[in-house]
């Protein structure tokens with residue numbers, strides 16, 4: 221009898237599902253496949269080859285891309301590290317600082333940026349830097365990335381921390397550990413999966429960011445996404461597909477890792 | 489027996505409020521050195537709250553707590569030489585059993601060599617030496633419980649707090665742990681403050697018991713005192729089984745009070761302090777202190793047998809008093825030779841010796 225109400229047997233359900241999946245994934249699949257195309261055309265298939273991957277590293281545009289990639293990775297690593305530290309401290313304060321009155325407000329303030337349209341954040345950040353007379357360059361990108369990475373790092377960290385009962389720290393303090401030692405020796409190790417997961421998420425969000433970066437970067441400063449965008453404006457070449465595919469690969473690996481790590485339960 | 493002049497823990501007029509709710513109403517009690525002390529009471533009466541105030545996890549709204557004469561209620565938990573066995577054990581999941589047990593000594597700054605040696609000794613005391621390298625998750629509930637005990641004992645605290653440590657264990661293991669805890673307490677000489685809602689457990693293990701209800705201390709005494717001389721109806725009812733009968737006092741003379749039940753039957757018993765003529769009070773009669781007989785004795789009540797229930801070592805007889813009140817009598821099976829078992833419907837006398845019935849004014 222239950223099968224009668226199974227969503228999957230609704231007429232047309234299968235077709236709608238397939239359609240949605242196709243819209244979601246077809247572009248990615250096509251880009252990935254054509255990145256291995258031997259032809260310089262982006263529409264005609266001419267056999268499998270790695271020439272565009274080679275082109276990315278040695279071709280005429282390679283210097284531009286290497287420079288952009290270096291910026292991207294430096295910014296992503298620093299931004300993710302700083303954002304993770306701040307998010308860890310914020311989570312500790314909000315979840316372990318007792319029942320202070322602004323607890324709900326604090327949580328809202330930390331996670332609200334996730335809901336704000338990115339273009340708004342981008343414009344606001346730009347105006348902010350202009351207002352305080354900050355020269356645009358790598359540093360402005362870095363500061364902006366740190367800021368918008370915090371909520372992404374915060375979510376897995378706070379989710380993790382909520383699963384850790386307060387009695388562990390109380391037991392540590394009962395056994396003569398100061399508050400700091402209880403944090404370092406007990407809470408921090410138990411939180412590690414959440415912290416790693418938060419770092420990976422922040423890293424990938426920073427690495428992939430385009431809109432905010434494009435607004436706050438100075439003239440001549442490029443990250444991978446802005447460099448790709450710049451190249452695309454002059455016409456799509458297959459090497460763009462190769463770069464995009466590599467970026468996609470890194471994202472998938474990071475997100476998978478983040479998921480695997482956060483799934484590990486240290487309290488079991 | 490107790491030679492020390494200072495009490496291990498002295499709680500003076502401790503009040504605990506959470507907002508508008510008062511969890512503890514001015515509790516005062518002293519716990520002696522080397523004592524196995526039990527806080528007993530139904531769930532929600534404030535036992536955990538009191539224990540957490542002694543450990544330092546809850547601040548004291550009003551009042552003071554002394555540890556061997558030193559005022560401690562302002563000290564943070566890590567500065568109090570008191571350790572806790574938590575209800576859910578709270579073993580550190582990322583550390584081995586040995587690291588868990590050594591944690592307190594390590595935090596006290598002992599050299600690692602000594603930490604390992606003394607942690608090993610503590611593990612030996614609970615017979616878990618062979619599990620030193622395991623993680624807590626690889627142990628059974630009973631073993632985790634012993635690790636928690638070893639961890640709290642290893643730093644040799646002045647007072648050990650145990651919050652319903654046995655409640656998660658099955659009956660057989662619980663009985664074994666009761667005996668083991670008692671032995672460990674005697675061997676180490678550490679003052680134990682043990683929390684339970686199980687009155688039988690409290691009676692078995694404790695040197696002294698504090699009975700609590702709704703955030704108030706009801707009675708303090710050893711097992712015999714609180715069982716045989718309950719101070720009020722709550723204690724009489726909560727500790728063991730009893731028959732509580734509402735009575736009216738007719739006359740008080742020479743330390744004896746004559747009273748009557750609602751059904752009109754009369755009875756005399758020892759008058760407790762504050763009982764006056766005309767007072768409406770309760771009479772507590774333990775089921776095992778009453779004998780069912782065909783002939784009346786010195787003190788008797790008339791009743792009709794309703795049923796007999798066989799409960800292993802005992803037989804419980806339920807009777808209706810002449811006024812309609814239900815009354816239970818317990819007869820030990822080994823007494824069957826002397827005590828007669830009557831068929832349902834039989835008219836009988838409930839005979840009791842002087843002093844069996846206790847008048848309770850509140």
Ligand SMILES: Nc1ncnc2c1ncn2[C@@H]1O[C@H](COP(=O)(O)OP(=O)(O)O)[C@@H](O)[C@H]1O
Nearest residue numbers: 506509511529530531532533534535536537538
């Ligand atoms: N943090 C708290 N905030 C509000 N009320 C609490 C808090 N902790 C305990 N209480 C209340 O105090 C009373 C006593 O609780 P507790 O000491 O845990 O009882 P017990 O251990 O005897 O079962 C309960 O009514 C409980 O709801």
Ligand SMILES: [Mg+2]
Nearest residue numbers: 532535536537
């Ligand atoms: Mg409790």
